[in-house]
Each structure stands twice: as structure tokens, then as C-alpha cells.
Amino acid sequence: MSQPATPLTEQEQNRLVKQIGRAMLPALPPGWQRIRAEYRAAGRHIEVDLAFAGPDGQWRPVRPPMDVVRLFGQLRAAMHEPVRGTWLSAVYEIEAPAAFSVDFNADDEPRWRNPPPVIGFQDELRAFPRQDDRIPPWLRQRVGLPPLTPPRQHGELRTAHVYDGLDEAGRPVVNRQVLDPHLVDALLDYLEAAPVVLTARDLDVDAFVPGDRDVPLNFRTDGTWIWAGAVPHYLRKHGLPPEPDLVAHVVARGFRLGEVDEATRERAAALITGA
Known part of the structure; x- marks a missing residue:
């Protein structure tokens, strides 16, 4: 699978695009008038279609040369950007004698x-990560990510996701950067010291080790965020980082909890229960 490469300059990208065009030619008979190649990829899953049209205008498929597949993969990796990831499909058209578009x-x-x-979609985001708000809804659904949370209004409480979704077998999906080890202890102290707004006597099953029933069934809030007891539990037990925005919030506060008034605690409990 292609991996993110050093970004190419516009001139280098144009050179690679022209290489792809030249690599198509050995698969085509004399007299072609138009060529159309379509490349589609998600992680290790790759599909490439190549067709040409002669003087009669009829499209005829041909087997794409391996150089075409390889060069498309190189271009896709080299065009990766940290904010928007990279492209998932490309359509390359050539019209004789030399006009082309991509x-x-x-x-x-x-x-x-x-x-x-x-x-395949999970591998795509691991190999070509992109900013969370640049992951389109269809791709979020495919990998089991929750829908993108709309911008929070002033004073509105935000609930942290324990993990990022579930796969087809119902197992947790995690797509988060590794947490700086120097933050872990202070983060745990903060998450486990915030006021409890809802709790149960029982313990829940560990989603990562179904044989263990040791997950606290409680919810806490610091007046801005709400999180389940599973969040610090999985951090302590499995090293699972909390949601990145929650971590950034705690770090920005200097790991210092403020007072949470009773009205905010009641509002948090109402949000959890749906009351």
C-alpha cells in the first residue's frame, strides 16, 4: 500500500502525470483518438479501468499496464496533505494528439x-490521515466513526466518545494519535477527580476484553465536557487516548478542575439520560 510521501512541487506533479499518460500507450492499438483511465483506491483496495475510442467513437476496454497502476499510486501518495488527506479517485483523459486533463x-x-x-477504509485513514472535519460523512460511516459534531454553542455541554465507532463484527474502532506519555498521569487525575453526575452500582463489560467486567458505569463533568467512566478506565488499562478535543481542553486548562455548580450537574445528567 502506498504511504504518504514528500509532497511534490507542481512541476514534479505535472511530470508524474505525463509519465502516467505515456505508460498507457503500450496497451493501445494504432489509430486511437481518445483515452480514458479511472483510478479508485481505499487503503489496499485498488481499481483501475482503461479504455480507448477509435475513429468510430466507440469505447473499448483494455488491460491497464502495471506501470499505470504504480504511477497513479505514487501520485496519490505524493499529493497527500495532512488537512485534507489525498484523493480517492482520479479520471485521466487524453485526446489525440496530445491534449489531456486529470x-x-x-x-x-x-x-x-x-x-x-x-x-480498506480504515487503512485509508491510517495511511493517509486527514483532519477530522475533512472526513466526509459517507467515509465516517464506512469506518464506524460517529457523525461530525456540529460547532458547540456557548455554554453547551459536549459528550466525549469512548472510542470512534464499531466495525462490522461489533468491535471498537479506534483512530487516534498516541498520547504523549508525560500527559497520562495528570490527565487521569483530572478525569477521575471531576464530579460524578450519574452512576450505577454494577460494572460494565470491557469492550476490548469481553471476558472482563470491570468498567465503571458512571459519568463525570467539568462543566464543559461530559465523559463516561470508561474513558479514564480504558486509558489506564489499555492506553486508549481520550477523544483528542477532550485532551486538548484539559491541557488548555492546565489540568485544573474548576467548580461545577448544581445546575450544570443536573443539565449534564439530563443530557446523559435524554431527559
């Missing part, structure tokens, strides 16, 4: 011949 799509779901499995 259209890249980073947001819409490609028209797959065979849709990739869930792991």
Missing part, C-alpha cells in the same frame, strides 16, 4: 466495481 476527487465516494471492506 480530475481528482478527495471527497465523494468513488463508483466502485466492488466496494472495499471496512478494513
